[in-house]
Amino acid sequence: MLSEKSSKDLDPALNFARNKVAEGKRRKLELADDVEESKNDLLALQMVLEDRKAERERYNEGMPSQEGYKEYIKEMRNKTASYKDMRIELQALQNDVSLLNSTKIIIEENLRESENELVSLNS
Secondary structure, three states: OHHHHHHHHHHHHHHHHHHHHHHHHHHHHHHHHHHHHHHHHHHHHHHHHHHHHHHHHHHHHOOOOHHHHHHHHHHHHHHHHHHHHHHHHHHHHHHHHHHHHHHHHHHHHHHHHHHHHHHHHHO
């Protein structure tokens, strides 16, 4: 009887211990799965990062360096100033051409009138 009572008293404690051990194993497996999933996520993110770095390098190949960019800006400013000067000069030349065309027309009219007067004087 004493042995039956002792085994009955031990059974709940033993069952509790077994449950705790089983729970610990289950938790350990869950944590191992979580760690494995985290490793896979890390590897995936590292691959994405490498892809983005490669993409950025391809993009930056065509981009000038800081000094190159400053040179580019300086060159564009010079071209813009040159373009504005040329546009002003072109406008002045167009005005001169208009003035010369008007003068040509006037001179041609004067020439015709003079020729007509000369012909009338000769006749």
